[in-house]
Amino acid sequence: MTVMEQRGAYRPTPPPAWQPRTDPAPLLPDAEPYRVLGTDAAAQADPELLRRLYAQLVRGRRYNVQATALTKQGRLAVYPSSTGQEACEVAAALALQERDWLFPSYRDTLAVVARGVDPVEALTLLRGDWHTGYDPYEHRVAPLSTPLATQLPHAVGLAHAARLKGDDVVALAMVGDGGTSEGDFHEALNFAAVWQAPVVFLVQNNGFAISVPLAKQTAAPSLAHKAVGYGMPGRLVDGNDAAAVHEVLTDAVRHAREGGGPTLVEAVTYRIEAHTNADDATRYRGDAEVETWREHDPIQLLERELTARGLLDEDAKQSARDAAEVMAADLRARMNQDAVLDPMDLFAHVYAEPTPQLREQRDLLRAELEAEHADQEGTHR
Amino acid sequence: MTVMEQRGAYRPTPPPAWQPRTDPAPLLPDAEPYRVLGTDAAAQADPELLRRLYAQLVRGRRYNVQATALTKQGRLAVYPSSTGQEACEVAAALALQERDWLFPSYRDTLAVVARGVDPVEALTLLRGDWHTGYDPYEHRVAPLSTPLATQLPHAVGLAHAARLKGDDVVALAMVGDGGTSEGDFHEALNFAAVWQAPVVFLVQNNGFAISVPLAKQTAAPSLAHKAVGYGMPGRLVDGNDAAAVHEVLTDAVRHAREGGGPTLVEAVTYRIEAHTNADDATRYRGDAEVETWREHDPIQLLERELTARGLLDEDAKQSARDAAEVMAADLRARMNQDAVLDPMDLFAHVYAEPTPQLREQRDLLRAELEAEHADQEGTHR
Amino acid sequence: MTTVALKPATMAQALTRALRDAMAADPTVHVLGEDVGTLGGVFRVTDGLAAEFGEDRCTDTPLAEAGILGTAVGMAMYGLRPVVEMQFDAFAYPAFEQLISHVARMRNRTRGRMPLPITVRVPYGGGIGGVEHHSDSSEAYYMATPGLHVVTPATVADAYGLLRAAIASDDPVVVLEPKRLYWSKDSWNPEEPQSVEPIGRAVVRRTGRSATLITYGPSVPVCLEAAEAARAEGWDLEVVDLRSLVPFDDETVCASVRRTGRAVVVHESGSFGGPGGEIAARVTERCFHHLEAPVLRVAGFDLPYPPPMLERHHLPGVDRILDAVARLQWEADN
């Protein structure tokens, strides 16, 4: 049987043969977001995993704070912080195996770093010395890039290709609530379901697309309800509950790996900071709303659980904080060094071989730079 | 209250305040397509309406046959026949009030004609003397045009504009099963639901997008299940049951007119002919399948019902056939006349006023044509 | 003559004012786009419009550009005049099918019965340190699409005038707003009565005798600066600001080139297949025997827009323009 063969098919049939292909009931999300922390389910959670998640959350928060500080110091052009969303970022990275692929959206630097990419290389796009700073193949992380939802079909294509090759690789693709409105979201989910591609779609519903609240983005019962329209399961999860997000994503990844096809996961969370450092969130939302969400902080939720169960003492907390500080200090130090740039790189990678036209333009720039350099030399003497 | 204000909103809230905005249950389609003919519901149907539908179906089928014949005679460049789908075509037109708007897809010439557009003007695009042959404002029918699903956002925008102006106008937009895969389908339905625009989306699921069967187009339980992901009701109906399609569409139109927002209707039907006269359907499907659907013919279904209930005698049948023949004879006669064309029209409507560049080009063509004409005059003498 | 207190406004403010005046004058003008309502747009060009005219007139849409432009088509069909904002140049691409296949063609398709008076505002170009996909110069795509008008202001006054003219036009108009001039100011006075010039007229920004710089949008100030610098080299450069790419003002451009006998086209967009080719070709067709040298082009390189830290090497600057002027075969002259 080829990969493309369907195991059943919704095809119009005249009565009495009518039969819808898929039972919709199992595809529908639960009415309430799934939660682990503070519920009975928490007892089942692996303490080691919870501690790992905790250390990563602390590190992630510190990264967000540090990167935002770097924008103020002019070391970063712009930073879209994921403060408040660290549980999603970290769980997305941790739910994957090494051979799997992560397809981040532009806000997901944390997930990229949690997957193993160098914290400085992950910031190249936002620092502005190049577009993608890391080798996508090294940690199997697709380039961070801004056109929203466009990465979703890439994830589907990659997962499909892996399956065709016989590799049990899963792709996890991230997108925001706003991004679900784009046509590419729709096309990607549909291709994934038709091809039964091993992809997990993680929507971080953080309440806003820049200034536009969710109610102006969708009228759906939940974003997870979109899944049934593609014929894949939809799951709703508390996006600030790291254990819950991790569990739901891990299940979806396993399901995909075993040939069960794609899943759409909506993680309900909140963007605590402004859209980016350049945004003024007071123009479109009040403090009160932010405050209710601060009460539901992903780090505190996990800390409370771990502490209550005696799994986290002051030492462990301190060592998580210390590790985060080491990361931050290193990030700061390295970001404070000026990037070394070669303008000739502009021409190096447009094509495998520069066209004759580009070679002409390269020669023009080289001559200009040499003249500039000569001028400066002259001035220096 | 402005039109844009939402009557409730799905917005992420931390526990315990979690509350999805819409109850998904009423949005889900029934498991089986809704039927009227041959069921108990038929007794409730208005005999007058059924007879009108019947006459229109007969006329519609005759139109399809005639138009296909015209392609063979070289009088029409191409014709995508809707034979087998006449119930959808006719019901779509009849479900609307005069002030409403119809947004057809490229296969929907019948619906356009049923709405009152001149049968010859409706064929202009396919005949090739111009693009749109009719005045869209005369019968409130948007231009027939081929880029699939692109007419859906137009319908949403028009319905939204009408609502903003305070007019109780509804737009009904048609699309094929294949067209539901396009990003524009997604974006249109989402805008419609968020804006609560008075639109009805009618998907004619005829089993194929050219050669591609539905199972390669979607994995959804049904196309109507997509509705829940937008927060609008989805309805599944037997597309060959004219009474059922008419009832479901009329309900959806009323719902929209009363401010209830959009509905997605999937009509399950079948494309009896090849994709167009230029297509060879034997390459991708067998006769057996076509035969099962011929048994479920929309005209026969209605005829059986009407006959059983004594609502249709031989005379009535004959007069429906006669009216159809008159239409066909007129169509044939008028299509056999050569279109009168003025090449200068090419420049007349690109802009309100031709640009200087276009005026230059127009003068060039005029000179060429005059020279050609002079040559011919010379030859004639 | 009474003296009016000069209130310098930025180009962004002039655009806001144009939208406000248009909305006040005509209730069928509707603004829609991502973040245009409460936030007032990421560049604040729609600031205050939702508050003044209500959310039905200035509407935050879902995040979907084809949907935005596609619904605008429907609104225009029903008699409204939608003004659509694309948040950044590169984010207009998802709307290209609607733009090319419908916006540009509806009037022609229907023999003039269904005109679409839609304005598409596109903040474009680089020079603001934007990350990838935030600095594209996409005018070549719009120019190659018959049925669209394409305008781009270089001054605050033109920003007001061209946007008003675009909204008043019964045809679709793409207004390319140079991002890096959003914060520029000149002597435009919002308190004075404003005139709305017709679309399609270029203007000579600086007269000169030696050669003509043909340019538009963000490159106009650069060319004016180059013209100043050129005086030191003994060149007296004329600068023509096209303002409208479609329709193209052959008359003004050719009158200048016939006078100077030399021309350089300057723009930020890539060179290959960019606007400069069309401009150079049509000027040459019309002024061949007046030309002392081929019309040269100074443009962005033919590569994806560079990262912020390298963009200054890409953007046509004064030196590169002067180098091109120097190549205009002066030896052949006297």
Place this chain on the structure above:
Amino acid sequence: MTTVALKPATMAQALTRALRDAMAADPTVHVLGEDVGTLGGVFRVTDGLAAEFGEDRCTDTPLAEAGILGTAVGMAMYGLRPVVEMQFDAFAYPAFEQLISHVARMRNRTRGRMPLPITVRVPYGGGIGGVEHHSDSSEAYYMATPGLHVVTPATVADAYGLLRAAIASDDPVVVLEPKRLYWSKDSWNPEEPQSVEPIGRAVVRRTGRSATLITYGPSVPVCLEAAEAARAEGWDLEVVDLRSLVPFDDETVCASVRRTGRAVVVHESGSFGGPGGEIAARVTERCFHHLEAPVLRVAGFDLPYPPPMLERHHLPGVDRILDAVARLQWEADN
């Protein structure tokens, strides 16, 4: 020398053969698009591939062009070589964001680490009596997008050779297939060993001394016909077939123009902002002192492609080309 039986094949068949040979030679080559599988494509170019290589290698996709190209990006990321079919020129527009923002930029974005060897096949142009949206010449959009190669065959042999070269390329290549030449035949012999020429070389299809016709794709046969007809007027025209629009073969084109001193660019695409502007401009930049007249352009008019019954007035034909040649200022010559 043995005589080989000549088997005339159509351009469509040569393209099929190219796909088949590429798929047989390299298991990473995958074909995808609407109706490419069981049906073999609406132009039958993928005929038989699904049967021979299986549906996993030649795949009918859902009806969504951005999805097709977007998934192809992901497939290429994982080491496959996708060959994507866009069913008609105008139906490639929904995929433009993927094409411009990703396909063309991925290699550059990642400093060469993530090349995308994707071939995008686009049947283009008119002359086949197609209804609206089935006859667009969209090459201007592709040319203005750095990072893409753009080729277009005019002969059966080139159809084979260019498509093979495109699939073999490590860069994305847009292959513009002239619809109205699909059924054309020439002396190409599928039984002979095929050579795959590198992309980027123009070819002189007919030598001549009086003037050069610079053209490509569907206009090549028209230009050859015009060159024959021109003999009656005493003109001996050279015809250059570009074959590759990106990269552009300045060498071959300029060598010809320098020899003849006069040139007309001929294409079906609209004139304003179309390929001809770029070509005329760059030829003029390079050959100015060899030119006896400005480089002229004969192109489609600047309007949405006409309905079938009027298309013959739009398409550049022999007479219009000869009229342009007549305007090449011959009086100034001797």
